[in-house]
Amino acid sequence: MIALESVSKVFPARNGRPAVSALDGVNLRIAAGEFVSIIGPSGSGKSTLLFTIGAMLRPTAGEVQLGETSIYELGARQRAQLRQRYIGFVFQTFNLLPYLSCRDNVALPAILAGVRRKAAQEQAHAVLGRLGLKDRLSHRPAELSVGERQRVALCRSLINRPNVLLADEPTGNLDQAMIEEVMSLLLEINAQGQTIVLVSHDQRLAECGTRVIHLRYGRIYDDRPALSGRVAS
Amino acid sequence: MRTGRDLVLGDLRHRWVEYLLGAVVIAVVTGALILQRSVTASVDDRVHDLAHKLGKNMLVVPEASEPSDFHLLHYDDAGMPDDYPERIRRSGLSQNIGLVAAQLNANVEVNGIPLILVGEHARDGRPPDNASLAAEAELAPEAARRLRAQPGDQFLIRETPVFVTGVREFPPDGLGMGVFTSLTTAQLIMDRPGEINAMRLGGCWCRLDVPTLASEVERLLPGTRAITVAGVLKAQRETVSTMKTYSLTLYVVGVLLVGGTVVALISNQVRRSLREIGLLLAVGASTAAVGRLLIGKAALVGAAGGLLGYLVGIWLTIRLGSSLLHVPLEPPHGLWLPVVAACVLVSVVAAAVPARRAALLDPSEALRKD
Numbered sequence: 234m235i236a237l238e239s240v241s242k243v244f245p246a247r248n249g250r251p252a253v254s255a256l257d258g259v260n261l262r263i264a265a266g267e268f269v270s271i272i273g274p275s276g277s278g279k280s281t282l283l284f285t286i287g288a289m290l291r292p293t294a295g296e297v298q299l300g301e302t303s304i305y306e307l308g309a310r311q312r313a314q315l316r317q318r319y320i321g322f323v324f325q326t327f328n329l330l331p332y333l334s335c336r337d338n339v340a341l342p343a344i345l346a347g348v349r350r351k352a353a354q355e356q357a358h359a360v361l362g363r364l365g366l367k368d369r370l371s372h373r374p375a376e377l378s379v380g381e382r383q384r385v386a387l388c389r390s391l392i393n394r395p396n397v398l399l400a401d402e403p404t405g406n407l408d409q410a411m412i413e414e415v416m417s418l419l420l421e422i423n424a425q426g427q428t429i430v431l432v433s434h435d436q437r438l439a440e441c442g443t444r445v446i447h448l449r450y451g452r453i454y455d456d457r458p459a460l461s462g463r464v465a466s
Numbered sequence: 467m468r469t470g471r472d473l474v475l476g477d478l479r480h481r482w483v484e485y486l487l488g489a490v491v492i493a494v495v496t497g498a499l500i501l502q503r504s505v506t507a508s509v510d511d512r513v514h515d516l517a518h519k520l521g522k523n524m525l526v527v528p529e530a531s532e533p534s535d536f537h538l539l540h541y542d543d544a545g546m547p548d549d550y551p552e553r554i555r556r557s558g559l560s561q562n563i564g565l566v567a568a569q570l571n572a573n574v575e576v577n578g579i580p581l582i583l584v585g586e587h588a589r590d591g592r593p594p595d596n597a598s599l600a601a602e603a604e605l606a607p608e609a610a611r612r613l614r615a616q617p618g619d620q621f622l623i624r625e626t627p628v629f630v631t632g633v634r635e636f637p638p639d640g641l642g643m644g645v646f647t648s649l650t651t652a653q654l655i656m657d658r659p660g661e662i663n664a665m666r667l668g669g670c671w672c673r674l675d676v677p678t679l680a681s682e683v684e685r686l687l688p689g690t691r692a693i694t695v696a697g698v699l700k701a702q703r704e705t706v707s708t709m710k711t712y713s714l715t716l717y718v719v720g721v722l723l724v725g726g727t728v729v730a731l732i733s734n735q736v737r738r739s740l741r742e743i744g745l746l747l748a749v750g751a752s753t754a755a756v757g758r759l760l761i762g763k764a765a766l767v768g769a770a771g772g773l774l775g776y777l778v779g780i781w782l783t784i785r786l787g788s789s790l791l792h793v794p795l796e797p798p799h800g801l802w803l804p805v806v807a808a809c810v811l812v813s814v815v816a817a818a819v820p821a822r823r824a825a826l827l828d829p830s831e832a833l834r835k836d
Contacts, residue, residue, distance in 0.1 A: 284830035289748060310752050317750030324833060328745040332476035342749040389749070 235263040240295035255281040257451040268423040268442030270431045278451040279432040287399045288312045317346040321390030325402035327382045329374040336370040339388045360388040380411035397428045474762045488731040489771040492724050496775025499720045504783040506709045508795045525693045526665040541571050545661035550687050565668035570652040574623050579612045582644045585652020601651040604634045608642035626655045725816035728764050732817045736824040744832030753825035760821035768813025772806040
């Protein structure tokens, strides 16, 4: 479903800093329903790979395909539509809009995808309810606990029922109890057939998925099944 | 799209202090430009009024008077003997001067309301013979309205009782706050016996060199200045032309200030909300939609600033016009729509560049900003 062919990304030299090769000839295929964990040290290219897969960062060379579509051959508007419909993002810092309620934060991608406001809010209501946030609909992000914020961010990434969920260190700011809660949610989502690509520093979390990819210096150093023994749904 | 409205209004509420500051800067600039426009328009109008009033006449005023103050209905203590009209009638100049009308004009206040006392030689009002007998006067309509006075009423000017005999329906231009009485009464009220401070001369001067006639009048009446329409127009045209040149410069500076404020405001907002912009792009907002959001905010700030500036401008025109310039300036009523539209237009144009830059941000980089 996701295919990367000889993908390289070089960030050009800027402000006296030398050019950085973040990805170097990456070849990767991720099948539908897989839960792929990408691990590696800081600066190994994990987030760059995630944003490249997410149609947000054009590679310097190579091709990225989502299904049959070569995503960087699309125009900016079509790539935006592709992100709306097929890709969900979860970030370490949640990136919730501080002035919108939880419900409106979650409904935002649906409205951007053309769903009517009321219908989008109903969908948001349902997703938030599924993740135990029914009583937080009208709260602002600042009024929530850290774990709740990440759950809201997760709801936002799920509202358009994307085929692929890209998670960049989603547990980085959470305590142990919250980490387990978020991971169990991700596993539940994956069990329903959604493809998940998780970037993490934590080897233990990475092993919860179906496959572990180890990046070093922008290259795939290791690509193996996860120790959990789970297989793609 | 209501989401766009929610995002714009939400952010405006969230960072209201910065946006309010931006709107206030726009309002101050707009208000100053409106005041400047009112002053220029007022001076221009008054030049036209004066030229219209003078026609082929001549205005004789005390040499010590500042003619521009005189035109602006701001009268000082300078005066001329009230036998000057008679002196003209008895001189050889009377062959060419058929009309001689003397006046004593003064600025007075009644219950804090500024009025213009006009003592006219042509009228034959009776001065009070004693404290119980009031002087008679007619009021201009605006003066009657502000004083809430009707014929038969009586009020005090400088402790002199004045009896209202009527309301003069069509007062001379610019004298909407006029109190018209006899020259003798005005002299008595102002405690300036035997004095006048304006004399209008008229006649058929088609075959005369008017500047020469003005010189002869000044020679005959020592300490006076004879103002002709040609002289006034020449002097005032230069003044108005200079003011209009400055106006253009001020408008350009104003537009640059408003534009600069909006550019700084939006650029600052973009810098501070990189993650939000990155997020919007990540969840599928198009670059055009992100640009529209920022331009929408700029338009709202521009509209608010413009509207506020219009109100500030009206207030400044009324307050500063009357207190600093001693002139009742006409505020630009009905100009709010062009003012707001101009502010919105300048704001939108100014915001276009930072908005475009923001829309073209690399979302992956924006999302990773600290």
